[in-house]
Amino acid sequence: MNKVSVYGKGLTKSYGKTEALKSVSFSVEKGEIFGFIGPDGAGKTTLFRLLTTLLLPDSGAASIEGLDVVKDYRRLRQILGYMPGRFSLYQDLSVEENLRFFAGIFKVSISDNYHLIADIYEQIAPFAKRRAGKLSGGMKQKLALSCALIHKPEVLILDEPTTGVDAVSRREFWEMLIRLKQSGITILVATPYMDEAILCDRVALIQHGTIMATGSPADIIQTYPHKLFRIKSQNTLQLLRIMRQMPELKSAEMFGEYIHIGSSPNKMNESDIAAFLNQNNIRQFDLEPMEAGIEDCFMHLMKQQSST
Amino acid sequence: MKRFVIKEFLHIFRDIRSMVILFGMPIAQVLLFGFAITNEVKDVRISVIDQSNDQHSLALTQKLYASGYFIDGEDIPSVTLIEEGFRKGVTKMVVVIGPGFASKLATGEKPPVQLIADASDPNTASLITTYASGIISDYSRGLMPGKGLPVISAEPRMLYNPSLKSVYMFVPGIITILLMLVSAMMTSISIAREKELGTMEVLLVSPLKPVEIVAGKVMPYVVLSFINAVTILVLSYFVFDMPVNGSVLLLLAESVLFILLALSLGILISTISNSQQTAMMLSMFALMLPTILLSGFIFPIENMPDVLQWISLIMPPRWFIVIVKSIMLKGTGIAFFWKETLILVAMTVVFLAASVKKFNIRLA
Structure with missing residues (x-):
């Protein structure tokens, strides 16, 4: 097993009466991409603010590269690269000026670590003189990433880096992260997009301030207990209403134009479902078995969480 | 840094x-x-109601207007119209010179002069009445040097800001x-x-x-x-x-x-x-x-x-x-x-x- 880079144990944080984090524990190995996957309000940002020394935990402890987030915050801030959820660069400064400023406050020169950001920065270099506020969403993220990397951090913490960014830029962004990983940087990334989970080495599914499951995406999918079908018809809502009345069913969730239905293995097959639909006067539909994805696991775990 | x-x-x-x-x-x-x-007094509009219309009352009126502090506001013909003048805002102060100004001066009686000011702006009102009474007493002193009671005149000098x-x-x-x-x-x-x-x-x-x-x-x-x-x-x-x-x-x-x-x-x-x-x-x-x-x-x-x-x-x-x-x-x-x-x-x-x-x- 690799060396542990980031480690949290029993992290708890409340804002007044709202418990944002309830005893969260996890560990991230050196050099891996670790994703915290969960919807808005799950506690991802609070967790990252604890790790980046911006907030103090009510209880529990965390360390990064052996440095305690409370006691050693000053040394820790030297080795962290942090990209907050909101675009946090100076909109009235140009691309170049932003980069120079962030190099300056970390007391490095741009040329020292340029190799680290070269392939990211080159994409925005043609706009070096443009004000950061006038960049597109994707370019802003590239600039923010460049600024977070310019001091060669050992751990990179990215809070929803791809929120509000178009699909192409999102994919490019992840390709950059995977390249960065090769230079040995540990990367923690929070995202509400389930499809990004698969790109992480390991993920933690987080909801209502607790981690529901941790593991590699494949491991998590393995734990999904049901047999899964997906089904589509002209009237999705009507289909969902009818499917939920089927007695043997374990779950029926809407995923875009499809409905994913889960049953206990070997309890139900395609012809059973077709027969049930025919009984309910739905004759036109596409039905096929499928493999579970992270989102199915998430929905399943979420239901389990709320029923206990 | x-x-x-x-x-x-x-x-x-x-x-x-x-x-x-x-x-x-x-x-x-x-x-x-x-x-x-600025709170200096300059070109304030005043009116004079002169009920004597003699040589001295005219001279006093002249002196008031010549001071540079005051200019001629609208003519107010009668004492009963003073308030209307204030309400219309055509004048800031009315100087009423009572009848028999010159004769009373000559006999040494107290000549009847009244200053009525619009004190809806109290600072200006108190400033202009002060200036006006200064001019009036100056005038009367000029008329009878050495006459009557000895007048103590203090001469103020404003240091550090002589012209205020x-x-x-x-x-x-x-x-x-x-x-x-x-x-x-x-x-x-x-x-x-x-x-x-x-x-x-x-x-x-x-x-x-x-x-x-x-x-x-x-x-x-x-x-x-x-x-x-x-x-x-x-x-x-x-x-x-x-x-x-x-x-x-x-x-x-x-x-x-x-x-x-x-x-x-x-x-x-x-x-x-x-x-x-x-x-x-x-x-x-x-x-x-x-x-x-x-x-x-x-x-x-x-x-x-x-x-x-x-x-x-x-x-x-x-x-x-x-x-x-x-x-x-x-x-x-x-x-x-x-x-x-x-x-x-x-x-x-x-x-x-x-x-x-x-x-x-x-x-x-």
Whole structure:
């Protein structure tokens, strides 16, 4: 097993009466991409603010590269690269000026670590003189990433880096992260997009301030207990209403134009479902078995969480 | 650090609003206070109701108009129409000269002259009645030298401001207000902006120490405020003939001290406000109003109720105004206001220490 880079144990944080984090524990190995996957309000940002020394935990402890987030915050801030959820660069400064400023406050020169950001920065270099506020969403993220990397951090913490960014830029962004990983940087990334989970080495599914499951995406999918079908018809809502009345069913969730239905293995097959639909006067539909994805696991775990 | 200061300058120069506040306001304020807002009496419209119409009453009327303080307002034919005149606003004061003015003067009787002023503006009313009665008694004295009771005439001499120019009073006040405004408000806003836009989060997760962030924020404003102070002095010297009787160097040094004080107040304000709006409101209410009202700039401290006098003791502008007046008007040196200077130094140290200590190394 690799060396542990980031480690949290029993992290708890409340804002007044709202418990944002309830005893969260996890560990991230050196050099891996670790994703915290969960919807808005799950506690991802609070967790990252604890790790980046911006907030103090009510209880529990965390360390990064052996440095305690409370006691050693000053040394820790030297080795962290942090990209907050909101675009946090100076909109009235140009691309170049932003980069120079962030190099300056970390007391490095741009040329020292340029190799680290070269392939990211080159994409925005043609706009070096443009004000950061006038960049597109994707370019802003590239600039923010460049600024977070310019001091060669050992751990990179990215809070929803791809929120509000178009699909192409999102994919490019992840390709950059995977390249960065090769230079040995540990990367923690929070995202509400389930499809990004698969790109992480390991993920933690987080909801209502607790981690529901941790593991590699494949491991998590393995734990999904049901047999899964997906089904589509002209009237999705009507289909969902009818499917939920089927007695043997374990779950029926809407995923875009499809409905994913889960049953206990070997309890139900395609012809059973077709027969049930025919009984309910739905004759036109596409039905096929499928493999579970992270989102199915998430929905399943979420239901389990709320029923206990 | 160097990068930080460069960045701050860029922020300021690229924001038209802050440029206007920084450089437009001082000039506008000096000119406004100097030209428009003045409590000197000049060309006030008055009316004379002359019921004697003799040689002396006419001469007195002439004398009033010749003084330069008054000009001829609308003619008011009868005493019963005085109030109407005030209500219409055509006159500020009515001089009623009763019947038989010349004959009563000749017999040594008290000649009947009444001054009726529109005191809806009390300052002006009391000023113009004073001026008018001065002219009238002057006239009567001129008529009968040596006659009647010996008149004690005290000859006032106004030192340091012989012609009682209000500019002399306003310039020290404006310097104080502007340095306070620019330094405190602008820094508090610029720090609050970093919080509001989320850039503070990134600054905090960097090896910068609070002292460095604060110093980087403050430095550009020290320079700009200093330029401002110089601008005001130059303007008031050339436009209003405001002298600097004492040492210019000392004046500038004291200004830098006051700028530092105002800046540390600004930082303190920004540590308790999370948005630019709050920072601005706080600076306005916590700094501007007390500066204007309790510093002795407009209202004399000696006339305030005891409680307000005590409060004014902790108002930094109060002490700075004393210093500025001493240097500019009296031409005195540090020996005469070392106490005030010391108070400012102490306040600066306290505020700076408090703001660096209060400066959050974390969020919330």
